[in-house]
Amino acid sequence: VAMGGDKAPAFKVMTWNILADGLNDDGFVVQYKGLQKRTPNQFDACKEKSEQTAECLETKKDIKDSEHQTKVDATTAEFIQDQETLKRLVVDRVIGNLTDILKKYGCKDAFKSILKLYGTISQEFVRSSAKEEFLEKEVKGTPGRIEKKVKNCGENKPLPEEVKKQSVKHVEALLHAARNLNDKWDLTELRQQANDILDWKSTALQEEGQGFTLDPKSRGSKILERILKEKPDILALQELDHYRLFQDQLAK
Numbered sequence: 366v367a368m369g370g371d372k373a374p375a376f377k378v379m380t381w382n383i384l385a386d387g388l389n390d391d392g393f394v395v396q397y398k399g400l401q402k403r404t405p406n407q408f409d410a411c412k413e414k415s416e417q418t419a420e421c422l423e424t425k426k427d428i429k430d431s432e433h434q435t436k437v438d439a440t441t442a443e444f445i446q447d448q449e450t451l452k453r454l455v456v457d458r459v460i461g462n463l464t465d466i467l468k469k470y471g472c473k474d475a476f477k478s479i480l481k482l483y484g485t486i487s488q489e490f491v492r493s494s495a496k497e498e499f500l501e502k503e504v505k506g507t508p509g510r511i512e513k514k515v516k517n518c519g520e521n522k523p524l525p526e527e528v529k530k531q532s533v534k535h536v537e538a539l540l541h542a543a544r545n546l547n548d549k550w551d552l553t554e555l556r557q558q559a560n561d562i563l564d565w566k567s568t569a570l571q572e573e574g575q576g577f578t579l580d581p582k583s584r585g586s587k588i589l590e591r592i593l594k595e596k597p598d599i600l601a602l603q604e605l606d607h608y609r610l611f612q613d614q615l616a617k
Contacts, residue, residue, distance in 0.1 A: 402444075408546050472528060
């Protein structure tokens with residue numbers, strides 16, 4: 366931002382949220398860089414249903430063949446916004462429901478194990494090349510995976526059948542929502558792109574060591590490149606966990 370008036374000399378101010386972990390207004394994600402989305406798609410169709418969006422996302426829908434879709438330019442920011450929508454409407458509801466049912470049966474100790482399994486199944490779905498077959502198989506196999514993951518319900522009590530039944534509904538909701546999101550985006554490719562934008566490729570501790578070499582593809586390198594290009598008069602850096610890196614690089 367260039368500031369100044371007729372009487373005052375202009376000066377340039379730059380501000381960065383250094384971590385920007387998933388922020389959709391991050392400077393590196395709002396620009397179009399070869400990213401595309403499919404349209405029409407089931408995810409946007411559900412979003413148009415307003416108050417019924419969550420129910421729509423969690424329900425199995427007929428997905429049109431890709432030949433009936435058009436690819437249009439998009440930004441990583443929109444992809445991140447859609448992920449946040451899915452988390453807020455589906456994932457958070459599943460977590461809340463799981464918490465309530467485990468509390469009902471005194472199985473709170475099983476929460477982390479079951480939630481971790483949900484995450485594993487969701488990641489496997491994203492990586493799967495045959496997503497339709499994967500969805501059907503995993504929904505049916507959820508009770509078995511739950512039993513292997515959670516041996517008992519505290520004090521050696523067996524895991525209640527209702528918990529297993531609800532877990533099937535949870536996995537079904539999560540995978541149907543992911544399936545609808547995949548109808549808009551190529552999840553396998555786009556998650557990697559989003560991760561690359563936020564990847565430091567080194568820890569703050571590693572950057573403190575002698576002989577540290579900055580990776581030119583890292584997030585820190587990209588931010589530093591922009592700062593040095595713009596040469597602001599005032600620079601404000603938020604959440605600067607990588608202090609030594611910026612201190613050393615900007616001092617050159």
